[in-house]
Amino acid sequence: xxxxxxxxxxxxxxxxxxxxxxxxxxxxxxxxxxxxxxxxxxxxxxxxxxxxxxxxxxxxxxxxxxxxxxxxxxxxxxxxxxxxxxxxxxxxxxxxxxxxxxxxxxxxxxxxxxxxxxxxxxxxxxxxxxxxxxxxxxxxxxxxxxxxxxxx
Numbered sequence: 001x002x003x004x005x006x007x008x009x010x011x012x013x014x015x016x017x018x019x020x021x022x023x024x025x026x027x028x029x030x031x032x033x034x035x036x037x038x039x040x041x042x043x044x045x046x047x048x049x050x051x052x053x054x055x056x057x058x059x060x061x062x063x064x065x066x067x068x069x070x071x072x073x074x075x076x077x078x079x080x081x082x083x084x085x086x087x088x089x090x091x092x093x094x095x096x097x098x099x100x101x102x103x104x105x106x107x108x109x110x111x112x113x114x115x116x117x118x119x120x121x122x123x124x125x126x127x128x129x130x131x132x133x134x135x136x137x138x139x140x141x142x143x144x145x146x147x148x149x150x151x152x
Contacts, residue, residue: 030150032103032131073137079150084123084135095140099123102134109133116140125151 027036073088088096098113099121109128112121123135128151135147 028130030131032129032151034129073145075135075147075149078147079152080125081152082124082126084125084149086121086123086135086137088119088137093140094143096137097140098138100136100138102136103128104132104134125149 025038026034027038029035073086075087076085078084086099095116096118097116098111099115100108100112101110101123102108110123112123115121125133130151133149133151135149137145137147139145
């Protein structure tokens with residue numbers, strides 16, 4: 001009876017260990033399609049990242065990428081792992097009214113509106129699969145600017 005109980009506990013703990021979501025690795029292509037799924041027995045935790053997210057106040061100006069040298073919009077990082085940081089200057093009463101995030105196939109994923117009184121925005125990307133995304137900034141005067149973002 002003790003042997004059967006020991007075997008049952010051993011099998012149960014093995015099954016529970018195999019169900020650990022950190023042991024299943026998913027790989028995606030640039031479009032966000034899952035290309036491979038593998039089971040890793042002796043790997044370390046797959047969710048460990050070597051990069052700690054920065055707060056918008058911790059980002060230095062040289063980290064931010066601008067559209068052009070005279071532009072008023074900056075973003076960081078690209079490619080993004082967890083969060084995209086946007087920063088813009090209010091210029092000639094032309095304010096950013098909304099930000100839209102689109103997948104590469106044109107599907108709108110998220111909309112951030114009522115941004116007229118803000119000059120920064122953190123956009124979370126951790127829930128999105130790897131791939132290419134389009135971030136569209138809409139201005140109060142009807143102009144639009146887009147950023148192509150890669151998600152790792």
